[in-house]
Amino acid sequence: MTVEHGIAGQEAVAAEESPSVVPGVRVGNEPLRELPRDLYIPPDALEVFLETFEGPLDLLLYLIRRQNLDILDIPIAAITRQYMGYVEVMKELRLELAAEYLVMAAVLAEIKSRMLLPRPVKVDEEEADPRAELVRRLQEYERYKTAAEDLDSLPRVGRDLQPATAMVPEMPREAPAPEVSLDDLLMALADVMARAEMFSHHHVQREVLSVRERMSWTLQQLDSEQFTDFRSLLRPEEGKRGVVVGFLAILELIREALLELVQAEPFAPIYVRARA
Amino acid sequence: MATPPLKHILEAAMLAAGDALSLEHMQALFPDTDRPEKPRLRGALLELQQDYADRGLDVVEVASGWRIQVASDMVPWLARLWEEKPVRYSRALLETLAVIAYRQPVTRGEIEEVRGVSISTTIMRTLQDRGWVRVIGHRDVPGRPAMFGTTRAFLDHFNLKSLDQLPSLGELRDLSELHPELDLGFPDTADPAAEEAADRGSSDG
Amino acid sequence: MATPPLKHILEAAMLAAGDALSLEHMQALFPDTDRPEKPRLRGALLELQQDYADRGLDVVEVASGWRIQVASDMVPWLARLWEEKPVRYSRALLETLAVIAYRQPVTRGEIEEVRGVSISTTIMRTLQDRGWVRVIGHRDVPGRPAMFGTTRAFLDHFNLKSLDQLPSLGELRDLSELHPELDLGFPDTADPAAEEAADRGSSDG
Numbered sequence: 063m064t065v066e067h068g069i070a071g072q073e074a075v076a077a078e079e080s081p082s083v084v085p086g087v088r089v090g091n092e093p094l095r096e097l098p099r100d101l102y103i104p105p106d107a108l109e110v111f112l113e114t115f116e117g118p119l120d121l122l123l124y125l126i127r128r129q130n131l132d133i134l135d136i137p138i139a140a141i142t143r144q145y146m147g148y149v150e151v152m153k154e155l156r157l158e159l160a161a162e163y164l165v166m167a168a169v170l171a172e173i174k175s176r177m178l179l180p181r182p183v184k185v186d187e188e189e190a191d192p193r194a195e196l197v198r199r200l201q202e203y204e205r206y207k208t209a210a211e212d213l214d215s216l217p218r219v220g221r222d223l224q225p226a227t228a229m230v231p232e233m234p235r236e237a238p239a240p241e242v243s244l245d246d247l248l249m250a251l252a253d254v255m256a257r258a259e260m261f262s263h264h265h266v267q268r269e270v271l272s273v274r275e276r277m278s279w280t281l282q283q284l285d286s287e288q289f290t291d292f293r294s295l296l297r298p299e300e301g302k303r304g305v306v307v308g309f310l311a312i313l314e315l316i317r318e319a320l321l322e323l324v325q326a327e328p329f330a331p332i333y334v335r336a337r338a
Numbered sequence: 339m340a341t342p343p344l345k346h347i348l349e350a351a352m353l354a355a356g357d358a359l360s361l362e363h364m365q366a367l368f369p370d371t372d373r374p375e376k377p378r379l380r381g382a383l384l385e386l387q388q389d390y391a392d393r394g395l396d397v398v399e400v401a402s403g404w405r406i407q408v409a410s411d412m413v414p415w416l417a418r419l420w421e422e423k424p425v426r427y428s429r430a431l432l433e434t435l436a437v438i439a440y441r442q443p444v445t446r447g448e449i450e451e452v453r454g455v456s457i458s459t460t461i462m463r464t465l466q467d468r469g470w471v472r473v474i475g476h477r478d479v480p481g482r483p484a485m486f487g488t489t490r491a492f493l494d495h496f497n498l499k500s501l502d503q504l505p506s507l508g509e510l511r512d513l514s515e516l517h518p519e520l521d522l523g524f525p526d527t528a529d530p531a532a533e534e535a536a537d538r539g540s541s542d543g
Numbered sequence: 544m545a546t547p548p549l550k551h552i553l554e555a556a557m558l559a560a561g562d563a564l565s566l567e568h569m570q571a572l573f574p575d576t577d578r579p580e581k582p583r584l585r586g587a588l589l590e591l592q593q594d595y596a597d598r599g600l601d602v603v604e605v606a607s608g609w610r611i612q613v614a615s616d617m618v619p620w621l622a623r624l625w626e627e628k629p630v631r632y633s634r635a636l637l638e639t640l641a642v643i644a645y646r647q648p649v650t651r652g653e654i655e656e657v658r659g660v661s662i663s664t665t666i667m668r669t670l671q672d673r674g675w676v677r678v679i680g681h682r683d684v685p686g687r688p689a690m691f692g693t694t695r696a697f698l699d700h701f702n703l704k705s706l707d708q709l710p711s712l713g714e715l716r717d718l719s720e721l722h723p724e725l726d727l728g729f730p731d732t733a734d735p736a737a738e739e740a741a742d743r744g745s746s747d748g
Binding site for chain 1: 638
Binding site: 224226227228229230231240242244246247248250251252253254255257271272274275277278281282284318319320336337 | 353407408454507
């Protein structure tokens with residue numbers, strides 16, 4: 063019996079007492095007579111136990127740490143055999159066996175075979191220990207596994223601490239009015255116009271917005287009760303263009319039947335009134 | 339573990355809960371064997387009340403129990419605590435505003451016709467409350483619907499001197515590029531619709 | 544209206560917010576003309592910290608600002624305040640979070656390489672839904688995989704001010720650290736494990 067089997071054997075009291083045939087578990091074509099000797103947990107807890115591994119690296123680390131081995135000096139043959147034992151059990155218990163476990167099995171087998179080969183007398187600097195990559199990955203994984211445990215032990219909200227909150231009676235919330243950019247507005251209009259098919263050929267026209275604006279202004283000057291002097295709606299100080307715009311606005315309003323004109327006699331003052 | 343003073347346990351509990359706790363609920367914090375009687379709880383709460391005097395916080399009894407709350411004279415100092423996130427206007431509101439700007443004077447019915455959907459009263463009220471839109475008359479048709487137009491405040495907000503400074507509908511079309519069949523000059527655009535249109539254009543011609 | 548002491552305004556604000564407030568946010572509580580400088584704010588917060596000593600409440604600084612929280616030694620007394628037990632996180636989730644926290648920016652593929660297993664979409668979604676992890680860019684390699692990093696909310700949740708405060712990662716050691724003296728003279732017999740392996744290899748077969 064090898065050394066690590068000895069250690070495992072001392073731990074594996076439950077495994078030693080296990081029934082000689084594990085029900086329903088077959089390895090290859092043979093029923094599994096015994097659980098792997100290094101299992102130290104009762105077989106009925108095996109499934110739960112195996113499911114706690116976070117992957118092949120986690121399982122390997124467990125095998126190494128359990129025997130107090132230095133991660134830099136893994137007895138690859140022994141570890142490989144133990145690893146394969148667990149993988150076989152996982153397969154037979156029909157645990158959902160991630161492909162990563164099988165990949166790791168292949169990696170271990172390859173390292174084992176390379177270590178069996180006779181080594182050249184002169185060791186090249188380049189020729190690294192075949193375990194190097196595995197050791198690197200194991201250490202890397204172990205760092206983060208430990209980091210995860212550290213993280214879990216940090217005080218955290220909801221478990222170890224709770225932000226303190228006081229009620230606020232009738233809070234006067236000054237909700238600021240939303241900002242709207244001109245781009246937002248124009249995009250909204252482009253959308254609505256597209257929907258309304260305003261852009262189809264025969265509708266495309268030069269919208270004279272100043273006329274529209276002036277129509278609004280003109281309407282605001284008017285009253286449906288009394289007449290307003292037509293001339294007061296045109297503002298010479300705006301120049302020729304301003305007068306034309308004002309005039310067009312009035313014409314447009316008449317066309318839309320929004321106002322009416324009255325002239326008592328030729329050349330008399332023209333009066334305007336909003337149509338009631 | 340040493341037991342903290344009762345008033346500090348109650349203080350922490352009320353602040354952790356962030357809401358009122360009944361005396362029964364406070365009692366339930368303790369194991370059966372060490373449950374303080376209600377008079378003791380009340381005593382501790384009154385002590386807390388004294389500790390809190392002049393601190394901007396009150397320990398008060400309300401219908402559902404006791405709670406810690408910000409004192410009313412402190413409230414004005416917190417008014418800006420939540421004001422940082424302005425709400426956003428809905429798409430419907432922006433479209434309505436755009437239609438009013440471009441088609442004024444315009445009635446609600448006319449806006450609905452352009453947009454193809456009905457407009458909620460809330461939207462019209464919001465636009466008027468904001469001071470961007472006002473009623474500028476009534477159309478002389480049955481029902482005398484109000485006609486809306488934009489205001490000076492609207493122009494000011496968008497930093498415009500007059501509505502003329504808004505792009506024309508034609509320029510807007512370019513902005514949206516929604517109808518590429520008009521873009522006959524650029525047959526090599528990636529838009530398949532444009533290519534299709536260009537194809538048709540040549541075979542038609 | 545008399546101005547209350549600065550520390551009381553800040554206390555009320557933090558308690559009203561029920562969460563961390565940045566110094567900038569605290570400054571914004573005051574009108575432009577009367578905005579306290581950050582050193583003054585810090586001074587007031589340190590005063591508060593002293594006032595709170597031995598009271599079962601802490602004034603702490605975390606990533607997104609300062610908050611008042613129920614001290615951890617008080618939490619056992621409040622355990623019965625909530626019906627539900629605090630959530631336990633799975634090892635898979637914690638390990639994934641640890642790799643992201645220590646190695647950011649990191650792609651999902653890189654996390655999987657470190658952990659030696661594929662990572663479920665559920666875990667990545669949970670971490671993002673909780674707001675602890677977010678996509679902070681894409682690596683410029685084929686497929687442009689998303690790179691993940693942690694957020695302020697992550698630091699806040701674990702009561703940290705910055706990533707510096709995370710416990711330090713373990714050291715990586717090198718194989719050459721082992722038996723260096725043997726490697727010098729007897730390169731071909733230096734490795735006892737290889738011999739052992741050879742032994743067993745033959746007996747296993």
